Amino acid sequence: MVPADMDKVKKACKGDSEAFSELIQERKAEIYKIAYTYMKNQDNALDVVHEVVYKAFISVAKLKSPESFNTWLIRITVNCCMDSLKKIQKLARFEEACVYSEEAAQTDAWDDSANLISSIDLFKAIDKLNIEQRTIVVLKYYQDLTLAQIAEILVCPLGTVKTRLNKALSLLRRDLKEGYNESM
Amino acid sequence: MRACKDDFDNINVPEMELDAVVNRAISKGKRQIRIRKGFRMGASAAMIGLCILGSGFVSTSMAKVLVNIPFVGSVFESFADKDLANLKTSDLTSLEDMQITANGITVAIKEVYYDRSNISIAYLVSGADYTDKKHFSAVFACNGLPIGGGGGACYNQIADKLYSGLVKYYPGVGSELPDKFNLEVILTDNMEKAQESPYRFVIPVTRSQADEKTRPFLVMKSAQSGSGERTLLVKKIVFTPVSTLVEYDYTHPDEPGGPDKNEHGVALTVPSLIKNGIREVLEGDTLAFQGNHKIRLIRRAGQELNCGSHSWHVDKKNDLYTNQCRAYFGASDDVNGDWTLELVPQKGETIKVDFTI
Numbered sequence: 001m002v003p004a005d006m007d008k009v010k011k012a013c014k015g016d017s018e019a020f021s022e023l024i025q026e027r028k029a030e031i032y033k034i035a036y037t038y039m040k041n042q043d044n045a046l047d048v049v050h051e052v053v054y055k056a057f058i059s060v061a062k063l064k065s066p067e068s069f070n071t072w073l074i075r076i077t078v079n080c081c082m083d084s085l086k087k088i089q090k091l092a093r094f095e096e097a098c099v100y101s102e103e104a105a106q107t108d109a110w111d112d113s114a115n116l117i118s119s120i121d122l123f124k125a126i127d128k129l130n131i132e133q134r135t136i137v138v139l140k141y142y143q144d145l146t147l148a149q150i151a152e153i154l155v156c157p158l159g160t161v162k163t164r165l166n167k168a169l170s171l172l173r174r175d176l177k178e179g180y181n182e183s184m
Numbered sequence: 185m186r187a188c189k190d191d192f193d194n195i196n197v198p199e200m201e202l203d204a205v206v207n208r209a210i211s212k213g214k215r216q217i218r219i220r221k222g223f224r225m226g227a228s229a230a231m232i233g234l235c236i237l238g239s240g241f242v243s244t245s246m247a248k249v250l251v252n253i254p255f256v257g258s259v260f261e262s263f264a265d266k267d268l269a270n271l272k273t274s275d276l277t278s279l280e281d282m283q284i285t286a287n288g289i290t291v292a293i294k295e296v297y298y299d300r301s302n303i304s305i306a307y308l309v310s311g312a313d314y315t316d317k318k319h320f321s322a323v324f325a326c327n328g329l330p331i332g333g334g335g336g337a338c339y340n341q342i343a344d345k346l347y348s349g350l351v352k353y354y355p356g357v358g359s360e361l362p363d364k365f366n367l368e369v370i371l372t373d374n375m376e377k378a379q380e381s382p383y384r385f386v387i388p389v390t391r392s393q394a395d396e397k398t399r400p401f402l403v404m405k406s407a408q409s410g411s412g413e414r415t416l417l418v419k420k421i422v423f424t425p426v427s428t429l430v431e432y433d434y435t436h437p438d439e440p441g442g443p444d445k446n447e448h449g450v451a452l453t454v455p456s457l458i459k460n461g462i463r464e465v466l467e468g469d470t471l472a473f474q475g476n477h478k479i480r481l482i483r484r485a486g487q488e489l490n491c492g493s494h495s496w497h498v499d500k501k502n503d504l505y506t507n508q509c510r511a512y513f514g515a516s517d518d519v520n521g522d523w524t525l526e527l528v529p530q531k532g533e534t535i536k537v538d539f540t541i
Contacts, residue, residue, distance in 0.1 A: 021210055028206050033195045046201055050209045057213030142192040 001030050001070045001143070009066040020060060023069070024053055030143075031077050037138050038081035051080045068152075074143065075153045078135050085131060133168035136161060253283075253346070259294045259306035263338060263350045271297065271425060275393060285311075286382040291320060291371050296387055298367070299394035301427040301512055302335070304352045305369060305387075314339050314347040318373050320383070322351040325368040332356040333495060354427075354512045356495030364390040399423045399519055407537045409529075413437055416527045416535040428489055428513040430481060432537075434496075434527060435506045477529045481513045484522040484538075489513035 004023065011019035024031075028049065035048035055076050063072055129137060132154075139145045139153065147165070151158045260276060276295045283292035289311040297304045309320050319339060324331045335353035342348055355361055367389045372381035391398075399422070406417040415435040422429040482488045496509040519541050527535045 017210065017214065021206075024206055024210070028202055029197045032197050032202055033192055036195050037192065042198055042201070046198070046205045049202065050205045050212075053206050053209035054213050057210055 001027050001074070004066070004069040006066050009063070009069045012060050013063055013066060015061060017057075020057060024056070027070075027073060028053075031073070034074070034077050034138060034143070035081055037142065038085060038134065044084060048077070048080050048084050051084070052077045055080065071149060071153055074139065074145075075155075078139075078153060082131055082135075128171055129168050132164050133171070136165050137168050140165060253290060253292055253308050253310045259308065259348045260297070260304075260350065262340060262348060263306070275397075275425065277387075277389065279387065282385055282387065284383050284385070291383045293369065293371075293385055293387065296367070296389055297394070297426070298389040298391045299424040299426065300391060300398055300400070300422050301424045301429045302352055302354050303331075303361075303367065303389070304350065304426075306348065306350045307371060308342075308346065308348050309371075310346050312347075312373070313345055314341050319347070320349060320371045320373045321375060322349075322353075323370050323372070323375070323378050324353055325370075326361060326365055328368070331361065332359045354495075354510075357497040357508055357510045363392065363395070364388075394425060397425045401541055403537075403539050405537050405539050407535050409533050409535050411532070414529060414532055414535060416525070416537050418525050418537045418539060421523070421539075421541070423516060423519045426515050428481065428516055430479075430511050430513065430525060432479075432509050432511070432525060432527075433506050434477060434509060435504055436529065436532075437504060477507075477527050479509070479511050480524075480526040480528070481511070482524045482526060483516070484524060487516070489516060 008019045008023050012023055031052055032045055032049050035045040035052070036042070039045045039048060052073070056073060063069065135154065136150055139150045140147070145153070147158055147161050151161045154161065258276070258278075260271065276297050278295050279293050282294075283290055285291075289309065291307060291309050293305055293307045295306040303324060305322060307320070307322070312318075312320075321337055331353070333354050333356035335351060337349055337351040339350075340348045365388075367387045369385045369387060370378050370381050371383040371385070372378045374381070401421050401423075403418045403421055406415055408415050413436065415433075417433040417435075418430065419433065420429075420431040479491060479494060480488060481491070491511055491513050494509065494511045496507040498505055498507050500506075522538065522540050525537045525539075529535075
């Protein structure tokens with residue numbers, strides 16, 4: 001996301017709806033894309049955008065640190081996506097598929113993961129991940145956030161973020177191998 | 185990695201739809217903030233302070249010298265409420281000369297809407313500015329008795345010394361209103377002294393038009409918690425043009441969240457809460473309860489309707505309490521299909537009743 005203009009954020013926090021509107025205009029496409037990666041269709045993604053903008057508008061006055069506007073907005077987006085997914089009951093079918101041994105996660109090397117992920121179809125790959133893993137992949141690889149920033153957004157320890165990312169990459173690797181073997 | 189990032193960047197963004205969604209969300213946020221600044225009446229007790237209302241009302245036939253209020257068009261429409269936006273002008277009763285001027289302030293009721301779920305009025309106040317602390321709100325009565333229930337209001341400052349108000353009111357359990365009656369309205373900027381307000385109106389209302397677009401269904405389906413000690417019975421669901429009303433009974437043992445008790449552990453009843461000189465609203469041994477559960481109405485296609493107002497009336501029999509409840513949700517465009525009413529108690533497991541329309 002584009003860096004936030006602090007003057008605008010401060011105005012928005014004080015109830016200036018024009019400033020808020022401008023901040024959203026600059027970020028609406030990013031919010032939509034994040035929502036789309038979760039929801040997989042335009043209508044549901046637009047519903048999420050509506051919820052995100054509405055929630056942000058009525059709570060921006062409570063934002064304590066204007067510097068964290070982008071992080072705060074992404075957190076709202078991720079939470080709205082999760083809530084929407086839960087509502088449409090798309091979660092349950094991924095739970096079993098995503099149980100991996102800690103050992104397998106640890107042996108997955110970080111350095112070659114980038115090559116693996118680059119060759120997998122985005123939406124197909126993301127569908128294989130559970131909600132926590134999917135969130136981390138979206139934030140890490142599509143929003144270019146650091147693991148520390150992701151930990152802040154998800155309100156969880158940095159170690160948890162690393163573990164979940166490892167598991168996600170492990171799953172993507174397995175998916176790629178299976179896809180490759182099937183194509184042979 | 186680059187290819188993956190490109191995939192994300194290349195997601196097609198529907199610009200027009202996105203703009204419309206963003207604008208709608210900001211408008212909704214503005215309305216919500218206005219509503220927060222307005223008043224909320226959560227229970228019938230808030231209405232009890234109103235005394236007998238039988239005299240001094242203005243009716244449509246009592247036109248006086250009218251003050252010209254510079255406002256053209258529909259006050260309802262100016263609020264662009266999502267649910268009320270389903271209404272057509274022909275669904276509303278427009279009032280041309282329903283205004284009273286006193287102490288330099290003119291209050292004019294412009295439109296009224298009445299159906300099986302709610303009564304709404306739209307009005308203008310000229311000669312006073314809206315402030316958070318001082319603004320005109322409405323109380324409703326029928327045959328001199330306050331109508332119990334809950335609701336909300338929102339306001340728009342239109343110009344200097346001119347603002348509009350929209351009050352939506354959902355009658356509670358025990359407030360059965362006739363198809364057609366004279367709605368008595370007091371508009372006041374001091375709720376504690378509502379009975380002294382000079383702004384009193386009588387408006388003939390009928391819901392015959394709204395009834396044509398209303399679809400009531402008898403459900404009568406129930407479910408129990410796993411332990412069998414709690415039961416949810418969905419009795420009726422009514423889809424009106426502006427909201428969805430569900431009537432249900434929730435039977436449960438004594439538990440945190442209700443009923444309210446005195447210092448000796450004896451359950452309080454509504455009559456025992458009523459102060460001197462204030463009339464009783466609900467008849468019988470109605471226990472005074474705080475909310476002890478949450479309720480959700482979900483279409484199994486994925487849509488969840490927002491619960492706007494929720495009222496109940498509690499009886500006790502054989503150590504079990506039964507909340508007779510009425511909950512109001514947002515309107516649904518397409519009512520046919522599978523529905524779930526989900527009750528989440530303060531203690532114990534969630535109970536779900538599935539039904540099909």
